[in-house]
Amino acid sequence: MVERIGVLGATSFVGEVLLQQLTSSSINVLALSRQNKPTSLEIEWIKVSPENDPTLNEKVDAWVCLSPIITLHNFFETFERSGAKRVVALSSTSLLTKAESSDPKDRLLSQQLADSEVRLAAWAKKTNVEWVILRPTMIYGLGRDRNVSRISNLISRFGFFPLLGAGKGKRQPVHVEDVATACMLTAIKSTKVNCSYNISGGEILSYREMVGRIFMANNKKPRFIIIPRLLFATALTCVKWLPVFSGVSVAMAERMSQDMSFDHSAAKDDFGFSPRLFSPDA
Numbered sequence: 001m002v003e004r005i006g007v008l009g010a011t012s013f014v015g016e017v018l019l020q021q022l023t024s025s026s027i028n029v030l031a032l033s034r035q036n037k038p039t040s041l042e043i044e045w046i047k048v049s050p051e052n053d054p055t056l057n058e059k060v061d062a063w064v065c066l067s068p069i070i071t072l073h074n075f076f077e078t079f080e081r082s083g084a085k086r087v088v089a090l091s092s093t094s095l096l097t098k099a100e101s102s103d104p105k106d107r108l109l110s111q112q113l114a115d116s117e118v119r120l121a122a123w124a125k126k127t128n129v130e131w132v133i134l135r136p137t138m139i140y141g142l143g144r145d146r147n148v149s150r151i152s153n154l155i156s157r158f159g160f161f162p163l164l165g166a167g168k169g170k171r172q173p174v175h176v177e178d179v180a181t182a183c184m185l186t187a188i189k190s191t192k193v194n195c196s197y198n199i200s201g202g203e204i205l206s207y208r209e210m211v212g213r214i215f216m217a218n219n220k221k222p223r224f225i226i227i228p229r230l231l232f233a234t235a236l237t238c239v240k241w242l243p244v245f246s247g248v249s250v251a252m253a254e255r256m257s258q259d260m261s262f263d264h265s266a267a268k269d270d271f272g273f274s275p276r277l278f279s280p281d282a
Helices: 013-024 069-082 104-127 148-158 176-188 207-217 229-239 250-257 265-271
Strands: 004-008 028-033 043-047 062-065 086-090 130-136 161-163 195-199 224-226
Touching: 004 013, 004 069, 013 028, 013 176, 062 069, 062 176, 069 086, 069 104, 086 104, 086 176, 104 130, 130 176, 148 161, 148 207, 161 207, 176 195, 176 265, 195 265
Parallel strands: 004 028, 004 062, 028 043, 062 086, 086 130, 130 195, 161 224
Antiparallel strands: none
16 A cells, blocks of 8 residues: 655646645655755655755655656666655657657657656666656646647737648647646556556647637637748747747647647556546636
8 A cells, every 4th residue: 555655846837736636635745846845744845956865765655756757867766765666757748749850859858758768667677666657748737837828828918829831730738637646546556567658638639729729718719820831930030039939949830730649548448547628727
């Protein structure tokens, strides 16, 4: 029986929700963060650096790792000293969707994710620790995500949304609460281990339909402007200094036509994953 779970990246977007779910289920939590947080009866907070903290010797039954999986190897020794029997790590479907991107940064990220997953599996096999990797699609919710919230901000500021092409690429956004639930279930209940799962939302939409629903969540009539690739690249060069366009790239726009939906039936069958339909907040 799992009585204590360690959470790495506890102040992250998903971590905030996961802590609420764990404490509501009467599970004691050891939360690691780079921030100072007051310890409570349910949650013991420990401040750590991005690298492994050699003084950490707390005992836990399982770890849920929400920090970038690329940095996870820095904590392998911590996991071993804790006596944990299972590690659940959050990766991303970007491993698959960005592998052939026109942007070299995207391809590098895809390779780093793949290498990190292999590294975790190899370490776990060597130390006899069970592992589960979860790859969510586009995570949204609570106004803290970098996907739906960015689109919402563009709509609020300009009243329209630029599309590269028809925006027919499939999307399957997954709510942050459903991602957190998947983390908890695989940490405490799942009987199938040493495997990876793609976890996606309960609804498949085209990119244009997804953005249209965000318009409606903001009580606005959907307005789209179709922009050719060359013009899009030129315009992006002119406005990239604006904070609202930070991180936006031509490759990101090209993915508007890419199928980025993923089957989550394995997660449903193995640990009862049941995500909600796409319903963005204003």
